[in-house]
Amino acid sequence: MDAHENSLRRAYSYEYPHPAVTVDCAIFGLDEGKLKLLLIQRDLEPFAGAWALPGGFVKLDEDLETAARRELEEETGVKRVFIDQVGAFGEPGRDPRERVITVAWWAIVNLFEHPVKADTDARNAAWFAVDELPALAFDHRTILDAALARLRDTIRREPLAFEFLPRKLTLTQLQRFYETVLGEAFDKRNFRKKALSYGILTELEEYEVDVAHRAARLYRFDKTAWEKLRKAGGSFSI
Template identity: 45%
Template sequence: MSNTATPPISHVEPLRSPNDVIKALSIDNLIFGLDNDELKILLVKQTDPMHQGKWALPGGWIRYDENLRDAAYRLLEELTGVKQLYLEQLKTFGRVDRFPTERVVTIAYYALVSAEHYSLVAGQSAADVSWQSVNALPELIYDHAEIIDYGMKFLRHQVCHQPIGFNLLPEKFTLLQLQALYEAILNTKLDKPNFRRKIMKMDLLTPCNEKQQGVPHRAANLYRFDAEAYKHLTESGFSFEI
């Protein structure tokens, strides 16, 4: 889940008629956002009579003339206003009874971002859009709670075995900020000495030889994540593990 790739920018257009989409295949986007040391997920409130007032993952039907990833970007932007982030495919969900009255398979995409970097705008088929805490989800439609649960387990496994969490930090950060990030994603309290010892032992942080500025407490040392060191270590069989 890298932030370095440049995704295609979709153009927002009016929603197509049912004849223009594959009615048996849909997209659902799981956009996890870190917001003030709390992990949240982006949800949209439904407007259709069957689910009015309920929340859902931003998604919808795939057009016959578009690729899967393009559909994911388009739907995300149409419903939430969020664009220019990198999506990765998570899993296909196809339980027979997941959608009422007909068979629909959905392909889930996901991303982990800093929530504060994105402005939200509810699209024409969404009553509202907001970041919701993953620990206090509202009532969701279909099997979206199940999809989010799977996504959370996958995300927590990923951050423990790949340094993707560093993408959410400023270029220069403290060890306390790093620990707070992992505690938010993993939803658990980490032992401070053990966490710091494990992180420093990996030799992935470069001291900036600077301290925090303008803080009411004792200023902490600042570090940078060394991407080149991580690349060289992985080539030698290094395994990142929190």
């Protein structure tokens, strides 16, 4: 039997042992000007007491994205958020008990529109600033690094910043967001010029309130304009 026949036999056999399959979610939000990640504290071994990405088993009749959204909603109560796959992580031994392959996702929760109270002991869940994270269980640090890379890469090319920010936002908020997530400073005038150049921000006749200085004008992300721009072959880039 050559390697090819071997491969064929395998491809047509369902006798192979099956690993466990889970989904894990890196759920990001913006809070107090910091990029935060939602973690849950494990209470059972392995890694009891350690913090981990929310996740769980995929049901046999459930799509992978559905499973990820279910976990996400169970932890945050929020539906219809942006979610995207990071990839599959399946190193043998990543879970000491048995072979577990996990499909990782990253998601954005808008903490301005949907405050997620995760900081009560009862829930064993908390938001952590991504640059002040505790040690994570399993290979979740690796998964998170991949998710963060995807997040940073994506927000440069897609107008996803608005998923993090209030519906009515100032240009300075937008700039601070990019500076926080990308760890890079932008020139105020150039940033504003560029942000406005795509025509996807509607200037409102409203202003910040309760600030101890000149109130900034508010803008709203115009999703329709963005979809029209995208259909016309346009792109977004910060």
